[in-house]
Amino acid sequence: MTNDTRPILVFGATGQQGGAVVAALLKAGWPVRAMVRDLGSAKSIALRDAGAELVQGSFTDIDMMRAALNNAYGVFSVLPGNLAIENEVRFGSEIADLASQSGVAHLVYSSGAGVGDEPSGVARFDAKARVEAHIRTLPVTATIVRPVIFMEMLTRPGFGLEKGRFNFFVRPDQPVQLIAVEDIGNVVAAIFADRTRFGGETFKIAGDTVTGRELETVFSEVVGRPIAYARFSEDDLAANPGFASISASLEDGPLADHVDLNFVRKIYPEILSFRSWLSGAGREALSDALGYGSE
Template identity: 60%
Template sequence: MTNDKKAILVFGATGRQGGSVAKALLKAGWPVRALVLDATGTESLKLRNAGVELVQGSFEDRHVIHSAMRDAHGVFSVLPANLTAEDEVRYGIAIADIADETGIEHFVYSSGASAGDVLTGVPRFDAKPRIEAHVRKLPVTTTIIRPMIFMEMLVRPGFGLDQGRLISLIRPDQSIHLTAVEDIGKFAAAVLADKARFGGKTMKIAGDRVTGSELETAFTEAAGRPITYERFPDDVLAANMDLAHMAKSLEDGPLAEKVDLDAMREINPELLSLRSWLMSSGRRALEEALGTTGRR
């Protein structure tokens, strides 16, 4: 049951993932509090206007975070992608420790779908598993979510859509799990509303599973013109450690693990498939990637 008297403290609320969580929690009737670096910034003011209580501070401000958690029911913790591996681990562990110290009833940590039980030896890939391992040792009730690859990644500049092609990490006959960022917020809201059901669990989150060929079909339909699909060339993957790691994980690692989409839909009945996302909330990003924004 939602606790009407206690807030949920959301980290990263001015970003995409934390922002989707704040929005979903507000819609579900939770009071929402957000740690923001600049309370006068454009995104912060949007949060305030939506009804979010702002707390200005940084990840270094342990006393501010402690105060922000003191009377909260739950915490949603997600960390920026631009942190060093060392800072990500340090901040992730500190946030979880403070949640434990302040008596938070339900702690939700957003990890990564490529996180696995076996460390790779590469700091940037092992940061999230190290945080997960620490969180599991704490007595605070915790749910760890591992969102699969964001649909938003497919419509970023540089993936070839403006040239009539989509370049990604899988072969045409290989499949990939995808999730819309807005669905992460809906899952987080569902998790925080039911500690008894989700406490102690680690969950991969996805909204669709498609092959490279199906990506080609879906993007062609959404774009209204032919979009061809191809995998990144081997030499490109070999030159980029991050892409190579993800491609390998999609072959036989954590990213290749199946997600029960029916179970996902039971938790989030509004679950977005790739096609539905491309034609709705992802439409603007698609048009920008295609170079057709504003054309009619």
């Protein structure tokens, strides 16, 4: 286990994953340097108040990113989901290049579980695969994590909870793997704590495996009334290319290839199940979802 006192630079620190990583690293005692676009934003101020050192910059400012890497032990790299595909490849590769050139001890890149050994035909997945491939060419110790579907995604609008039901991508008897965003942070903190064990590795991370029927059961029990489950119809999937690509990947693509949960629990034993997340940290988001469309 490392006892290095140099900071870890976190990109995407005001986003879901980056914010979770900042919180977990601070809890573990790491000095954290967070790169943000706006030092005065509410999220940036919250990071500062939690104990992170803030540096202002953007993915297009190479000089600022290079300066932010000064004397850093490690780098956590995650990119926003709204980037143009070529920018995702460009920025992900440039961050890795800078980390390598700066001599950091450990780079952790958050990719996605939709990435596989072969091109998927889904532009977003294949962009991450290109970043992964570039990282592997560099003389830097790196760990690549591929988080599965976020539990938080299930409480967003568009899945029917506001109408007392839940629609998703899997058949009632088909399993899907999920992870709470806070546990991405916890797993990444554990990875930074053991560079020798995790350096050079690429693996998926998940917290739970549930079927459509089990989603129905958990939602119903936590809500306190029946929440019927059904897979999205073929018409629904055809009307939403993003949903269609996720559904196809869950059928016979990379998302159908499940991680051994015991492997993840050995990294972070307290990882959350969907039931425990929904009953705890996810309860407020669930309440908000149930109220969508109500007066």
